Amino acid sequence: MDLQDQLKNLFPDHTPSEVPEKVTESSVWLQDEPLLCKYEKRKGKPITIIEGYNGADSDFKQLAKEIKQLLSVGGSFKNEQIIIQGDYRDRIMEFLKEKGFSVKRVGG
Template sequence: MDLQDQLKNLFPEHTFQESIAEEKPDIWLQDEPIICKYEKRKGKPITIIEGYTGATEDFKKLAKEIKTKLSVGGSFKDEKIIIQGDYRDTIMNILKEKGFNVKRVGG
């Protein structure tokens, strides 16, 4: 006997109505593509993601999600996500799965 059956036994006159919740996207999708580029700083490769026009908090969530999926370090500075290493292809696939339009720059 599940919880709903128990509630029906306790309150037989109550009618249960299921509420349909609207699914809101976690992240703001935009018209212009996000730029994913490769650079070397101090001889080490990094991947930079920039061009997001939504809220800063959403971009920070996206940065954290990318870093945890790739198990790499990185940071969020000046409206840019900086990921340690050359992960352009993987990051582009992650962003495309989320519905973003991504443009590859630099090589």
Template structure:
């Protein structure tokens, strides 16, 4: 029995009002003026894509990492203010970031 059912049992004559909550219409992430650097490296013979230069809060960095991993269907992590994605996905990541209002800069090859 959840809270709504308990309240109905306590106050059977009460008719709850529908509250219209305002929807978030702003961007999902904190946007910055500086570009995010998108690098490609090989670590232990495997390709990784590294994003650095994002100076938002840790919560925003975590959300951005989660969105990228979900979009690409790959593993990855964030640490030391860098996002590390397994595989070479620079083009798709840069396209996603541009769609969300970020400036990006490709570093290396």
């Protein structure tokens, strides 16, 4: 007896609903202007800054979360900027291009 049969025995009146398929495409809004990917040092430590997004803040926060999970590093979202700890410009730019964004490298 599998799990579905057990659930039917426990809840005979319940009809299972369709499970929605996961959306593989990103739901963030893409823009015409390129995102700016900068490198800075603050208090002697390297950081990567992504700015120039003109969509919704919630989409930009979701993008920040995805980047932090991809790189397994810390970071934050402040003042319409994504701040990532460390110099990861190349990997971030590659990730954003795969998502469909145009990215411009600023500085060094």
